[in-house]
Amino acid sequence: MISLETWIGLRYLRAKKRSGFMSFIGIISIVGIAIGVMALITVISVVNGFQKDVRSQLFSVAPHAEIGFYDAGAGSWQDLRKLVAGNKNVVGSAPYIADQALLANNGEVRGVQIRGIDPAEEKQVVDYWRDMPSGGFESLRPGEFDIILGSGLAEALGVETGGKVTVITPEGNVTPAGMVPRLKQFNLVGTVKNGIYELDNALALTHIDDAQTLYRLESGFAGLRLKLADPQNAPAVAASLLPAGEQDKVWVRDWTFSNQSYFNAVELEKKMLFVIMFFISLVASINLISTLIMTVTEKQSAIAILRTQGLPPSGIMKIFFVQGALLGLIGTAFGTVFGLLLAANIGAILKWVEGLMGRKLIESQVYFLDYLPSHIVWSDVATIVSISIGLSLLVTLYPSWRAAKTEPAEALRYE
Template sequence: MASLETWIGLRYLRAKKRNGFMSFITLISIIGIALGVTALIVVLSVMNGFQKEIRGQMLSASPHAEIGFQDQGGREQWQQLRKVVAGKPEVLADAPYVEGQALLANTGQVRGVKLRGIDPAEEKKVVDYWKDMPSGSFDDLKADDFDIILGAGVADSLGVVIGGKVTVIAPEGNVTPAGVVPRLKQFRVVGIVKTGLLETDNTLALTHIKDAQTFYRLGEGVTGIRLKLAHPQQAPSFTSDLLNPEQLKTMWVRDWTFENRTYFQAVELERRMMSIILMLIIAVAVFNLVASLVMAVTEKQADIAILRTIGMAPGSVMKIFMVQGAVAGFFGTVLGVVVGVVAGINVGGIVAFFENLLGVSLVQSQVMFLDQLPSDVKIEDVLIIAAISLFLSFIATLYPSWRASKIQPAEALRYE
């Protein structure tokens, strides 16, 4: 059974003719808290969704980890690298590769690329984008044929099609009596690949590992081996413990976050700043709650004086208005959580509806490779947001409640 203070606090939330405006202000505070909580949940869910989608695209287009020799002279001993990861349950597959910078030229167009030599059969085990190539396949790369597969952006910029030729220019030239001349080789285009990452599609070129070794004059050497892990999210911790101090003198290892660390740091910073900005919406609504409670205390001075006269303690008076404010904050938070979770889960459909209604496109699929706005509602985010909202609502009740407990009955009833 509710205590007297709780019952009175709940009664004060009901609108009557005398205090209709005050109750209206309380309603506005509840709606404000709900809007703040909703906005925070939806925005964080969308940011989580983008991060999840882009992370998934990165993991499908990139190896989860790489390992190689510090000294170029040790590259021909690359089978030793496989011994380092052999027997590791975290490693599902590995594949050797050769990688270097190159220029591609065709009909007057020149494009800088990362030329990667792969073993088609083994490369399929560590990446996934080969499954949905627009044209050709990894199996079209044949040793000693100097075939090449281009990223979609590279192919478009050079204006090449399947069966066409591109000239590949190595960064190191040939030394002749006349000086250093560029080292060129024509490759035949046998495939187009689209990884889902704009930067990768604009810089990637694949050839057979044997042809890359010939082109870069590596003999039987490779740049390193690429690894596919059972738990790619744990790649940083796995790579940090993979090599012992002695091995680190001759080998290097890095995970998939190495080239993308700046991106994820920027996203995390943006996420934190957006959370702080949107939290101010809740803070504004909480200030409205403070104002409504102060008005309630002012209006109820006579009631408070009577309660004090019949023996109610100051602490009990304080509890009445704390209950009133806490209940308002609770309803605002619950309403915001419900609406926020529902909107967060369905934000893609909601945005698509307004896109069709207004005839505008908010998600640029050709840039982000996404058909609709992604969303990932995380229960931990929802719980944290709800806890902060309830905490701020509770803090908002302290000053008005304390002020109510300090009202003197004689002063309050003097003009009644």
């Protein structure tokens, strides 16, 4: 059965002609809490979506880990593969050579890192080859100086599949006229579109034999790219990857070597958003204080009558605590439902707005992605709901305590 205090607290929530304004203030409190919870769930879900999608697409292109000899004459990439053979954390490996170069075509010049790959081995460490719009790794034939570019890079250079692009290497040729840059024309045999601006506008692949010829390298300069079973745990895996005694001869680095700063920034941004949105929820919850204080002031005579009939101060406190808690719970419930709906459909809503405005609002060169991702993490939702309910209960304490301190004689003096 519902206790007397709970029944009275519920009754005070119902609107009457005399207390219509008070009920309106209560509705405003509910709406404020609901908006705060909805905004926090939506924003955190979008941040989680960016973090998840960018990391997922990055893992499909970037190596989870790389190893190589400090001294190029210490061995070949086949020797490197033997070092990690049988390691349960390594599910694939492929040799590579990488160095800087300039690509030029039609007066356009772009600086890139050209990566030489073995077409037969590269599929073990990357996944994007399945979605290549044109060409494929098999198009890279040794000795033909073929090249595959990111779609954005190819577009910027104004070259299409079947065309040629000039590669300028850092090391020049010494001639009687001085140092002359080394130029080599490559045939564009394919493009890659991954969806990440930095990769689509910087990816350049050629056959490992052609890269070796281009940079005048020996076979020992090739390193080994690794695909890990759990790329999220790459730093710990990389630290224990090499057998004892090999650490002085072989270097190893994981994907966090060049990308960790971005994900650290996203994680810090997520924490700061929690802090900011916490204060938004706090402001919304503080509306409960004014609502309950005004209710306590209006119900002074009713409180006095209840006290004279034997209801203890704790009972009075419970009445208004129930009222404030219910306002907080209702606001949190509405905010959670609408927040989850908005977070689940925020991408489609943005597309509709972009279609209405006739322009893109999310540019990949700024945000890494050209769409608005969303990923609902239930632990984050639970944290947000707990914070909202906790704040609602906390701010309810003072008005409830103030109501319990009401003296019946003082309240009824002017009645």
